[in-house]
Amino acid sequence: MTAATDGRRAKGERRRRAIVDATLRVIARDGVSAISHRNVAREAGVAPASIAYYFAGIDDLLVATLLESVDQLITELDRLREGGPDGAEWPRLVAELLASLVRDHRERTLAEYELYLLAARRPALRPAARRWIEVAAGYVNDGDPPALRALLAAIDGLLMQGLIADEPPTAEDLEPSLRYLMQPGDYLGELS
Structure with a gap:
């Protein structure tokens, strides 16, 4: 070449x-x-x-955009994992990430969720929308699948609530909920 x-x-x-x-x-x-x-x-x-x-078409463009967003999420999760945090640190780190997503990157997060929701109506987007769940699940070793799904659904809910709040939540606002959700580490499995 x-x-x-x-x-x-x-x-x-x-x-x-x-x-x-x-x-x-x-x-x-x-x-x-x-x-x-x-x-x-x-x-x-x-x-x-x-x-x-x-x-090839608008759906192809939307899929590429959603996959790009997932790649950015992977980069963020990798950045969090680099410090080798122990299980007790994860709720704080995730709270800081979520607070940043709704405060510093609100418009981007809003657009990503709009694409995520569009996948319910547009089958072409569904694999790309599910990719983030697969990626996030990959950061928990030997976790209980129902508990992990509940945690990821709760994170989605926290982000959605943060996007519609008059004042975006801070990491301090989010950490207690995440600590509660992530508390049963032996039930969820170890975060890697």
Whole structure:
């Protein structure tokens, strides 16, 4: 492969990434109903034909956007895990992450949840929406599946409540709930 080919490939990946990022911004600002080739292209600063070049259709674009969001979640979870926290530290670390998602990254989190909910109506998005659950479950070793599902559902609920709150919750607000939910470590399994 030549340097020119590598350069074109890198440029194409940057353009594709810009389109995905623009899609999330449009959803955050105007809702998923505002997604169109023209609106995303305008937001990304590319020609509308670029959307069709990189994505087979709107559902393909939405799936890529949702998967990108999951990849960012994986990065955040990996960052949390790097310090090798023990089980007692996890509720605080998760509370800080959730508080940041609803405070510092509110619009992005709102857009991600809008996509997540859209998966209930659009089957093409369902595997991408379930991916985050699979990823999050992978961070708990030998956990009890019903308890783990309950924990993940509670985290979804805390985030949704945080998004509709007049004042976003702080880590201090969220930690007691998470500590309660994560308390039975031997029932959930060890967090890795």
